[in-house]
Amino acid sequence: MKMQNGGCVVILIYLVSLFKESYSISYRNFDTFFKNITGGKNINLRPVLDHKSKVNINMSFHLIYIQEFNEVEGKLSLTGYFNISWVDQTLSWNSTENGIEQFTFQEHIIWKPSFIIGNPYDGVNLIYKDENVMRVQSNGVVTWTPGDNYEVFCNADVSRYPFDTQICKLEILPWGYTNEEIVVVPIYDYVVQLWFNPQKTWEFIDSSVTKREDIQLLEFAMKLKRYPMFFVLNLILPICVMIILNIFVFLLPPESGERVGYAVTVLLAITVFLTISSDNLPATSSPRISSISLLLFADVCISAFIVIMVIVSSRYYHREDKYPVTKFMRGFVNVSRIVRCKMCCCRRKKEKYSEKGNKEEIKWTEVGKEIDIVCGICITAAICIINALYIIDVAV
Template sequence: MKMKNSGYVVIMILLISFFRESFSVSYTNFDAFFKNITGGKNINLRPVLDHKSKVNIYMFFHLINIQEFNEVEGKLSLTGYFNISWVDQTISWNSTDNEIEEVTLEEHIIWKPSFIIGNSYDGVKFIHKDHTVMRVQSNGVVKWTPGDNYEVVCNADVSRYPFDTQLCKLQILPWGYTSEEIVVVPIYDYIVQLWFNPQKTWEFIESSIAKNEGLQLLEFSMKLKRNPMFFVLNLILPICVMIILNIFVFLLPPESGERVGYAVTVLLAIAVFLTISSDNLPATSSPRISSISLLLFTDVVISAVIVLMVILSLRYYHREDTYLVSSFMRGFVNVSRILRCQVCSCRRKKEKYNETGNEEEIKWTDVGKEIDIICGIFITVVICIVNALYIIDVTVGLPGLD
């Protein structure tokens, strides 16, 4: 019984060996096949049997990573590869004869199209490095997947920084061929993101592809949106805190002697944030100046006005009583008190201020206090309006600025 089973095993091994030899390709046969399909090729000639025929080049771009977007330099760094295919009419074989479906060839063995980056950041750049390979199928279809790190020009629009959205483009066009010789055909109308690694600073929103028929140029457009939380916490909120602290200068007692120093310190702090912001933005006013730059400039102007107001109020507060309070200043103090009482619905104080004979009781210290109150209210309203306009501008946009 064991001998019988052993006989079956031997027969099975012989059959497997036979079929393996029948369907395998030896190195010698493969080498001869390789020399047959590549020998005598002129890689400078387009792979068409009729020289007047056009070569259709099918292409799509696969984005892998957005390395960096430098707004100041206007440079976008991408990592990805192109999937390019065409039909080589000079190479084809019957795969049933030798069981070879496709082969891998180096790029210098057969013809391939040349493409450059139309908006390269640093000179003329081809879309591939040397020593890339191509796969050739038995029906003559050649597939080429060159990949690299591509640096392209992308002028940033920082009008609504850091809540901005950028539109960057990667332009590809054939080098040395006309539209009568090759035709570039985009396979998809978008950028493939099958293995895309999201970037922490920029969010990929959408993509599109446009073609220039005359130049056979493909334009891969990418819409990127900034993640603003880091800039909100490290730039915008500190600016808001600084400008709010500016208001409290009018609550400091004039006798402390720190009011002018406090106001100047806040002014310098806002100027420092203005410097930090300008370092992160391109030195351009096209299409318009950044909203954050306008906000910081306005805050600097407001802080400078506050310094002047503080100096003015202290001058009146510390004026000697030997100088009589002018009628204009007495009227200013009375009107200010009455208006504040009407707003606060304080009837008793209103009646007190309307009584005759109270004008003689007004002193220079009262004038200084009223100036502080009026300036504090005025600056608070101005700051609220400025910040409200900034919020509207970065969200929906202000008419006249866009």
């Protein structure tokens, strides 16, 4: 029994020694193998045994980081790398003879395809650098992973800024080859996010990969959504506060003499926010003007109207009583009182205004006060409607 166990141990040791001998490769042996495999290669010829055959190029894009998306300039800056693979029919070998399954080498030794960015932001750019390396397997599969910082053009749609969602594309197409020479095949139908680091301004929502067969162009589309809270706190809410403060100008006593200055100050503050938002948006109206720009423009118009009505009401309020109130103004005051009483007053006041009507003596101060009340109600309703339309527009 002991001899049988000892024999098994001897056989096991012998097999392990054979395994080590067959798969231990010295530097000199590997150098000789490398020179035999890569020597005499013409990097200008496609790696096919039949020149009429096509080379299938498999490609995918791995996104690492979104550096910047400048919607004003339409520039998207990405950091990532491409995983490109093809079969080199001149580089296959039998791995069982020498134990070499794969190895790496500099990319300038053998043939590689040329690709350019189809939508570059500045100039025509190739997607690789000469210091990249390649990995080749015993079956002839070559894997190439060029990486860089890529700047592409992306036309931003800021119609719902800052609640906007952008779809930007990274377009890649072969350079110098026809459809009869190479065929580009996407490995995945999405952008790989294995090493992706989230960006603080934009959220990566979705991605897709499409191909144009006529020019072998791959489009890596990325859907980005902006984080809006910073802009809500620093732009939208201050605008809402400014326009609400505008209404309180009609509550200031006309005797204070500060009404016009107050209204003009609020108008200038809203104009400043309009300038700030314009600096952060592209100077374009396609597909349409931004909702925040329309909101600010409407607020500026309302503020300008408030300034005009404050001046008019102050003029009527301070008019001397020696000038009789015109028939039109008496009618305006009576109609305004009746309408307001039908909405919120008691029955006795309704009858009082209905019976006396034009018989009651009306002074210019009452005309000014009535103008303030009517303008305050109408402008409040207009502000509520405008802001509701903005919320509906950005939410749908």
